[in-house]
Amino acid sequence: MPVINAVTALEVNDGIAVITVNNPPVNALGHAVRAGLLEALAAAMEDVSVQAIVLTCAGRTFFAGADITEFGKPLQHPGLTEVIDAFEASPKPVVAAIFGTALGGGLEVALGCHFRVASADARVGLPEVKLGILPGAGGTQRLPRLVGPEKAVAMIVGGAPIGAKAALADGIIDEIVAEPIPGAIAFAKKALAENLPLVRVQDREEKILAARENPAAFEAAAKTALKKLAGVEAPAACAQSVRNAFTLPFAAGMEAERKLFMKLVIGDQSRAQRHIFFSEREASKVPDMPAGVKAAPITKAVVIGGGTMGGGIAMCFANAGVPVTIVETTEEFLATGLDRIKHTYAVSVERGALTQALMDKRLTLIAGTTDWDVIRDTDIVIEAVFEEMGLKKEIFGKLDKLAKPGTLLASNTSTLDVDAIANATSRPGDVVGMHFFSPANVMKLLEIVRGKDSSHQSIATAIAAGKLMGKIPVVVGNCDGFVGNRMLARRTTECERLLLEGALPQDVDAVVQKFGFPMGPYAMGDLAGLDVGWRIRKHRGVKAPVSDTLCEEGRFGQKTGKGYYIYENGSRVPTPDPEVTKLAAQKADELGVKRRNITEQEIFERMFYPMINEAARILEEGIAVRASDVDVVWAYGYGWPVWQGGPCFYGDLVGAKKIVAALEHYAELTGDAGLKPAKLLTALAARDGKFGDIGVAAKAAA
Ligand code: T1G
Ligand code: NAD
Numbered sequence: 001m002p003v004i005n006a007v008t009a010l011e012v013n014d015g016i017a018v019i020t021v022n023n024p025p026v027n028a029l030g031h032a033v034r035a036g037l038l039e040a041l042a043a044a045m046e047d048v049s050v051q052a053i054v055l056t057c058a059g060r061t062f063f064a065g066a067d068i069t070e071f072g073k074p075l076q077h078p079g080l081t082e083v084i085d086a087f088e089a090s091p092k093p094v095v096a097a098i099f100g101t102a103l104g105g106g107l108e109v110a111l112g113c114h115f116r117v118a119s120a121d122a123r124v125g126l127p128e129v130k131l132g133i134l135p136g137a138g139g140t141q142r143l144p145r146l147v148g149p150e151k152a153v154a155m156i157v158g159g160a161p162i163g164a165k166a167a168l169a170d171g172i173i174d175e176i177v178a179e180p181i182p183g184a185i186a187f188a189k190k191a192l193a194e195n196l197p198l199v200r201v202q203d204r205e206e207k208i209l210a211a212r213e214n215p216a217a218f219e220a221a222a223k224t225a226l227k228k229l230a231g232v233e234a235p236a237a238c239a240q241s242v243r244n245a246f247t248l249p250f251a252a253g254m255e256a257e258r259k260l261f262m263k264l265v266i267g268d269q270s271r272a273q274r275h276i277f278f279s280e281r282e283a284s285k286v287p288d289m290p291a292g293v294k295a296a297p298i299t300k301a302v303v304i305g306g307g308t309m310g311g312g313i314a315m316c317f318a319n320a321g322v323p324v325t326i327v328e329t330t331e332e333f334l335a336t337g338l339d340r341i342k343h344t345y346a347v348s349v350e351r352g353a354l355t356q357a358l359m360d361k362r363l364t365l366i367a368g369t370t371d372w373d374v375i376r377d378t379d380i381v382i383e384a385v386f387e388e389m390g391l392k393k394e395i396f397g398k399l400d401k402l403a404k405p406g407t408l409l410a411s412n413t414s415t416l417d418v419d420a421i422a423n424a425t426s427r428p429g430d431v432v433g434m435h436f437f438s439p440a441n442v443m444k445l446l447e448i449v450r451g452k453d454s455s456h457q458s459i460a461t462a463i464a465a466g467k468l469m470g471k472i473p474v475v476v477g478n479c480d481g482f483v484g485n486r487m488l489a490r491r492t493t494e495c496e497r498l499l500l501e502g503a504l505p506q507d508v509d510a511v512v513q514k515f516g517f518p519m520g521p522y523a524m525g526d527l528a529g530l531d532v533g534w535r536i537r538k539h540r541g542v543k544a545p546v547s548d549t550l551c552e553e554g555r556f557g558q559k560t561g562k563g564y565y566i567y568e569n570g571s572r573v574p575t576p577d578p579e580v581t582k583l584a585a586q587k588a589d590e591l592g593v594k595r596r597n598i599t600e601q602e603i604f605e606r607m608f609y610p611m612i613n614e615a616a617r618i619l620e621e622g623i624a625v626r627a628s629d630v631d632v633v634w635a636y637g638y639g640w641p642v643w644q645g646g647p648c649f650y651g652d653l654v655g656a657k658k659i660v661a662a663l664e665h666y667a668e669l670t671g672d673a674g675l676k677p678a679k680l681l682t683a684l685a686a687r688d689g690k691f692g693d694i695g696v697a698a699k700a701a702a
Contacts, residue, residue, distance in 0.1 A: 008036025015051040017044035022058035029105045030067035031076040052093040052188035061100025080137040084112035093191040097184035108137040114198045116173040118164045125161030129234045132270030136261035140241035141253045142201040149211045150221040153242045157225035157235045208246035272645030279628035283474040284463045293456045295464035302378045306337025310384035312440025316469035318365040325367045334368040375402040384412040393424035400425035410434035418451040418478045428453035437637045445637035446471035477623035484633045490610035496544040499584040502595035505564045511603045516641030522564035526557030545587040612651040616678035627691035648691035656684035
């Protein structure tokens with residue numbers, strides 16, 4: 001195939017020019033691709049034998065968007081808009097042959113073509129909002145002209161891709177074809193034979209006229225799409241740009257889109273979201289993993305314990321098409337666990353998030369037993385029984401006797417020593433922690449806890465199992481609370497102190513929510529159940545006077561109708577309870593703690609800086625190999641807003657110097673040595689350094 005440049009080729013056959021881009025892994029529209037496309041188009045224009053053009057890619061997907069690694073760097077010409085305008089202006093029909101994903105700039109290129117065909121499993125979308133930007137090459141101006149402003153604002157503010165069938169129904173693609181390239185060639189020939197008009201999408205006004213007359217429907221759709229996104233810049237910019245599509249002429253709308261794009265792409269929120277995009281992909285790369293280590297296949301699974309977590313983990317396997325068996329102590333507990341799974345699926349079907357057929361199929365993959373013989377023939381076992389070391393050791397001892405060699409043995413423990421659990425077997429190399437987050441069938445994060453004897457293959461297999469279940473695996477070291485819970489414990493300690501010193505739960509929760517968390521620490525405690533933390537504190541001999549008393553009074557949170565808040569009549573809405581303030585004042589009096597007005601700024605600093613400090617210790621100890629891993633843990637396991645980048649990314653925005661100064665102040669104020677700045681943080685402050693500069697370091701040098 002004649003080569004245009006390193007990533008672009010052009011082949012002419014029977015009057016049809018096929019332009020193919022090959023830029024692995026996802027055909028990102030980097031500079032070379034853009035230049036190659038323009039050159040290929042010019043060549044096809046010049047070649048009089050060419051009557052129509054097919055645009056496509058080689059490899060696993062159509063263009064997956066602009067090259068995100070080029071953002072923030074000087075633009076190299078031609079820009080994407082220039083390329084799209086040239087294809088759109090072609091007097092020869094241009095047909096886009098879509099397969100895999102046409103995302104962002106990839107869909108924008110396709111919208112610049114006269115026609116689009118796609119394979120049945122293709123997905124198309126404009127996910128730029130997930131990177132803190134908006135479509136910057138005409139997507140907000142062309143898509144509304146094809147699907148109408150209401151649908152366009154939902155697609156662009158939401159960012160989720162849609163399937164080929166829906167895209168056909170919406171008029172985004174013209175035909176679903178069995179084979180993308182032959183299908184596109186056939187379509188091009190039909191266009192020539194039937195002399196189909198080459199209407200540029202930018203000239204199609206019929207779908208935006210109604211909104212121009214009466215924007216009420218659009219404004220309602222925009223309002224719905226923007227719900228719960230207050231304070232996030234990109235979604236609002238996306239909605240405004242779609243509004244421009246029917247209130248401004250095309251060229252003015254394009255200009256406004258470019259301005260919004262340039263403003264967002266240099267902003268902290270987009271930098272934070274791009275940081276999370278690349279960090280989640282980096283997190284499962286284990287620096288010392290020898291080349292050639294292959295994950296063992298996962299074709300069947302067993303979960304020990306069918307409770308809150310066991311049930312959710314079993315659903316993850318079934319959702320991934322892997323047959324799974326739950327082992328419980330009694331038929332009764334088994335029935336309870338299986339019923340809970342059925343109920344969870346039924347709720348998804350009711351909400352339209354799952355078809356009845358898929359629910360039924362998944363349920364056929366989930367079995368239950370009290371007979372441990374099932375362990376003899378499985379590829380992976382995940383234990384999710386009560387958080388008691390004795391019980392876990394007993395279970396792993398039994399697994400050691402029954403499981404065939406090479407079976408991955410994992411514990412879902414949230415706090416216990418994985419090495420101690422592994423040493424209850426004769427094969428500690430086959431043991432890892434696989435720490436899921438509740439609800440396990442929903443939360444994306446999976447902390448893979450590497451024990452001191454965990455083999456590279458066990459780690460590789462756990463990562464593969466996590467990806468198979470649609471999780472974001474992060475490999476962490478073994479310590480108390482691993483990465484996430486260890487940092488959370490610092491915040492929980494401050495929560496107890498702030499109550500004693502005079503802060504109200506609703507004030508602290510408001511500060512954390514204002515930052516972007518879906519829920520504040522007290523409301524989250526009430527949701528998870530205050531008894532979980534109480535059991536762990538008792539186990540460790542740690543006191544929390546206010547929270548312990550609440551638990552002694554049976555106030556476990558939502559599940560008992562009272563915790564830090566009151567939940568009237570089973571509602572999930574937290575209502576402040578003056579009884580809690582009274583209790584805190586009484587405890588403060590007993591402990592001689594002086595109560596005072598605490599500013600929002602102080603609440604903010606004590607909610608976030610101790611966690612960032614603990615992240616520095618975690619990096620010092622090599623429990624996390626990258627600062628970005630800590631950010632991924634918090635973004636996907638604890639609700640840290642992605643547009644705030646994660647604890648380490650955010651720490652860099654604030655600056656180590658400021659954080660160290662504040663921590664020294666609070667360490668003195670509270671007498672808590674745990675608040676003293678970590679060596680690494682002090683070193684970063686001294687050299688004006690950033691977590692982001694640390695990169696991969698087994699033990700980050702202070
Ligand atoms: N640019 C640069 N690198 C990219 C990339 C991109 N757009 N997409 C993926 N990669 C890298 C990724 O980091 C990884 O690298 C490898 O490719 C495989 O990705 C003007 C401005 C396409 C669904 O937001 O959603 O267009 O780790 O592991 O699971 O309006 O990648 O191997 O070194 O994710 O099969 C809009 C982003 C851009 C889509 C494939 N596009 N990509 O998923 O593979 S903004 C997006 C994805 C834009 C225009 C604007 C997914 C995927 P490494 P992967 P995957
Ligand atoms: P749970 O009490 O809801 O369920 C535990 C289940 O284990 C019960 O159904 C019990 O019958 C079963 N079980 C106990 N002993 C057993 C045995 N010998 N054989 C088979 N089954 C047995 O507890 P959970 O909340 O699902 O927690 C399970 C594990 O997951 C704990 O280690 C916990 O720390 C961890 N975890 C919990 C959460 C959470 O938010 N709940 C989050 C992450 C990790």
